[in-house]
Amino acid sequence: MCRWLAYSGTPILVADLLYKPKHSLIDQSLHARLGPHTTNGDGFGIGWYGDDELPAFYKGVDPIWNDRNLRELSTQLRSHLIFAHIRASTGTPVQQTNCHPFRHGKWLWMHNGQIAGFQQVKRDLIFAVDPDLYPFVEGSSDTETFFFLALTMGLTDDPPAGVERAVGFIEQVCRKHGIEDPMRMSVAVSDGELVWAFRYSSAGVPPSLYYSTDVDTLREQHPEIPLFAKLSEETRLVVSEPLGDLAGAWNEVPSSHYGVIEPGKDELRIFVPRRE
Known part of the structure; x- marks a missing residue:
């Protein structure tokens, strides 16, 4: 399995997210709790x-705590959406093309979980990817296949519906292959303006x-990050694990x-897979 975070709001340095919180992703890479x-x-x-509307990314195959370049870049890299x-591999190789997030056009996608029996069903899933999209599949992970299936099934027009269809x-x-309980997932996807998160x-x-x-609660939880005092009320974080321990600062997605x-007002909505 894996750990991830999605940030949307007032532009912030990547270093403030990755290194400063008490239970940051750097800490979670060594001491994940959940x-x-x-x-x-x-x-x-x-x-x-x-x-630009097109996102950029930086990936590495070493453990995140060992990457000196990331530590340097993150002190200068600022963005409103991060x-x-x-990664903790579920079986596919440790290589850059299997590292999240994945990108296609203006879309970013990352995932924690797995498709059970992926090697058994991989051929059927890959064959369902739109032929025009298939050349952009670079790696061998279940997450990237999942992403391109969602793209094939309408992600860019209606992200929730695309994910539900995928x-x-x-x-x-999977069930045709005798795999009864194939999906475990938390997923984040963005077009650079909105963020959708699924569980x-x-x-x-x-x-x-x-x-x-x-x-206000986030500021209280992280007084070590002065920039949080300047964040807009629209600023949000979605995380695999809370970045700190203050009760009430974090809410579990059902x-x-x-x-x-x-x-405006954020909403939680019911997720139901679509079988068409």
């Missing part, structure tokens, strides 16, 4: 949006997912729900 693996050292990735991910299709294919499992408890709803970070 996932099945304490250590998440199979590569990492940072994605961000700047002046994805960060640390999950429904994956479950259908779902075919059976049992899905991977953990939390969101911050109150900037199972089979997704949230949208957008101007």
Whole structure:
């Protein structure tokens, strides 16, 4: 499994997110509390949006705590929308093309979880990817296949519907192969303006997912980050694990729900896979 965070709001230095919080992603890479693996050292990735609508990313196959270049870059890199991910492989190789986040056009995608029996169903899933999109598939992970299935099934027009169709299709294919409970996921996807975050499992408890709803509480939790005093009320964080311990600062996303970070009131909505 993996750990990740998505940030949307007042432009902030990447270093303020990755290194300063008490239970930052750097700490989680060695001391994760809520996932099945304490250590998440199979590569990492940072994605961000700047002046152009197309996002950029920086990835590495070493453990994130060992990357000196990231530490240097993050002290100068500032963005209003940041994805960060640390990987614990579920079986596919440790290589840059398998590190999250994944990108296509203006879209960023990252995932914690797995498609059970992926090697068994990989051929059927890959063959369902739109032929025009297939050349952009670079790696071998279940996450990237999941992303391109969602793109094929309408992600760019309606992100929740695209993800629901992709999950429904994956479950259908897996069950034809005798895999009854194929999906465990927390997913974040963005077009550079909005962020959608999903939590779902075919059976049992899905991977953990939390969101911050109150900037005032976030400021109280992280007095070590002076910039938080300047954050807008629209600023939000979605995380696999809370970045600190203050009660009430973080809210769990319910199972089979997704949230949208957008101007105005944020909403949680029910997530139901579509089988068409």
